[in-house]
Amino acid sequence: MNGKEYKQSRRSALKIITGFIIGLFVYLTGRFTERFLPERRKLSIPVSGIRRGINVTDAIFILKTENAVKVLSRTCPHLGCKLAYSPQKRIIRCPCHGSRFEPNGKYLSGPAKKDLKSFDYQINSDQLQIEI
Amino acid sequence: MDYERLFQTRPLLPKFGEIALSSLIIALISGIALIPGFQSPSEPFRSVSQIVNSGFFGHFIHSCHSYAGDLFLIAVFFHVLEYLLKKSYLSYHWKAWLWLVGLMSVSLFVVFSGFLTIGSVESLDASSILKNILFAFGSVGKSAANFLLLSSERGSVLTILVHHAGTFTVLTVILVYVHLKRFKPDVYAFYYAFILISLLAVAIPAKLGIMPGANAEVVKGPWYFRGLQEMLSWMPVRIAGAALPGFVILIFALLPVTQKKHLILLRALFFVFSFYLAETLIATFLRGEGWQLTGF
Ligand code: FES
Numbered sequence: 001m002n003g004k005e006y007k008q009s010r011r012s013a014l015k016i017i018t019g020f021i022i023g024l025f026v027y028l029t030g031r032f033t034e035r036f037l038p039e040r041r042k043l044s045i046p047v048s049g050i051r052r053g054i055n056v057t058d059a060i061f062i063l064k065t066e067n068a069v070k071v072l073s074r075t076c077p078h079l080g081c082k083l084a085y086s087p088q089k090r091i092i093r094c095p096c097h098g099s100r101f102e103p104n105g106k107y108l109s110g111p112a113k114k115d116l117k118s119f120d121y122q123i124n125s126d127q128l129q130i131e132i
Numbered sequence: 133m134d135y136e137r138l139f140q141t142r143p144l145l146p147k148f149g150e151i152a153l154s155s156l157i158i159a160l161i162s163g164i165a166l167i168p169g170f171q172s173p174s175e176p177f178r179s180v181s182q183i184v185n186s187g188f189f190g191h192f193i194h195s196c197h198s199y200a201g202d203l204f205l206i207a208v209f210f211h212v213l214e215y216l217l218k219k220s221y222l223s224y225h226w227k228a229w230l231w232l233v234g235l236m237s238v239s240l241f242v243v244f245s246g247f248l249t250i251g252s253v254e255s256l257d258a259s260s261i262l263k264n265i266l267f268a269f270g271s272v273g274k275s276a277a278n279f280l281l282l283s284s285e286r287g288s289v290l291t292i293l294v295h296h297a298g299t300f301t302v303l304t305v306i307l308v309y310v311h312l313k314r315f316k317p318d319v320y321a322f323y324y325a326f327i328l329i330s331l332l333a334v335a336i337p338a339k340l341g342i343m344p345g346a347n348a349e350v351v352k353g354p355w356y357f358r359g360l361q362e363m364l365s366w367m368p369v370r371i372a373g374a375a376l377p378g379f380v381i382l383i384f385a386l387l388p389v390t391q392k393k394h395l396i397l398l399r400a401l402f403f404v405f406s407f408y409l410a411e412t413l414i415a416t417f418l419r420g421e422g423w424q425l426t427g428f
Contacts, residue, residue: 026275027275029279030274030275030278030279033275033278034275034278036278036282037282038285038286075260078369079260079261079264079265079364080257080260080261080263080264081257081260081261081351082256082257082348084347084348084422085347086421086422093349093421093422093423094422094423095253095257095348095349095350095421095422096257096261096353096364096365096423097361097364097365097423098365098422098423110365110423111364111365
């Protein structure tokens with residue numbers, strides 16, 4: 001191996017090592033950030049404040065019918081936009097790409113292609129408790 | 133057509149590259165002035181509203197920052213167009229050209245990350261969309277989403293704010309320096325951009341967007357991503373959010389490599405751009421409540 005060839009092979013070896021170090025750094029950073037993901041949020045809503053029909057809160061819809069309560073996510077299953085309820089049309093709509101859902105969370109149309117996620121809840125001393 | 137002359141005979145208009153650099157510097161200076169006013173990353177909208185409502189200077193600086201970002205992107209766009217029409221890419225080594233493609237992508241992200249820090253409904257929804265597009269790439273995408281937007285899980289814009297003011301700004305500055313070997317713009321271009329931005333900031337205050345928590349019936353993203361938003365409403369996420377942008381970057385990257393076939397690539401770029409423009413116009417003018425087409 002002459003001097004030039006030696007320099008070239010050393011340079012390509014260094015490139016491979018640098019690529020490996022960068023890849024490892026990116027992987028470890030990804031793993032590292034996962035440790036800081038928050039735990040599930042706990043919500044508590046006074047039962048007496050829940051009206052018949054759809055109740056809109058920041059993160060959820062609460063659908064109260066004659067004999068049941070259903071808690072639905074306000075996050076669109078397509079790409080996560082915050083859904084809006086249209087009382088005139090009695091429909092839940094996504095303002096970002098137009099997915100539509102019935103008030104009980106059933107998918108009607110649009111790119112979401114899925115029903116809204118529903119959450120389990122507990123009622124403890126006039127508080128509706130939900131983990132989202 | 134003689135594109136060289138098209139870009140040389142422009143009375144009073146400085147070079148687009150110089151306008152881009154000037155806007156970037158104005159955005160940097162106004163961004164630094166905004167730092168003390170940004171009191172709480174967990175209530176970004178309140179912080180930005182407080183800056184804007186603090187008096188003339190606050191509203192002026194915020195609008196300057198916002199318009200400087202817009203002008204930066206517009207100038208970068210025309211600068212790139214100029215490069216393409218003049219076929220300047222043919223004189224580049226492919227590695228040097230890759231740096232420029234990188235600069236182009238980072239330029240978009242430095243402005244977009246700023247939009248994500250406002251905390252309006254549009255900005256929060258854009259964060260969710262970006263996160264979910266990245267999630268479509270499996271665990272690598274998830275890591276990237278966490279890296280960029282982790283604090284949004286707690287309702288804070290801290291992570292993206294740091295990337296906006298730190299990571300993307302530093303990257304943009306480095307890549308601009310690699311491209312130009314200087315960071316001082318042409319004085320005429322600087323005053324041109326400064327006066328244009330200042331006049332706009334005084335005459336039309338930059339909009340903050342919809343207050344978070346509102347029952348927004350239609351949400352439109354920043355003007356440069358409206359086409360993407362429209363595409364996402366009818367195309368699979370992996371195509372609109374990943375394959376198409378990847379395809380465009382690939383075409384750009386290949387331009388100097390395919391010496392003989394570069395005109396085909398240019399035509400493909402022109403086609404993609406026309407399509408994107410049409411989608412942008414539909415999203416901007418024809419989408420109404422619930423993202424339904426209006427006037428039909
Ligand atoms: S995020 Fe709701 S339809 Fe796309």
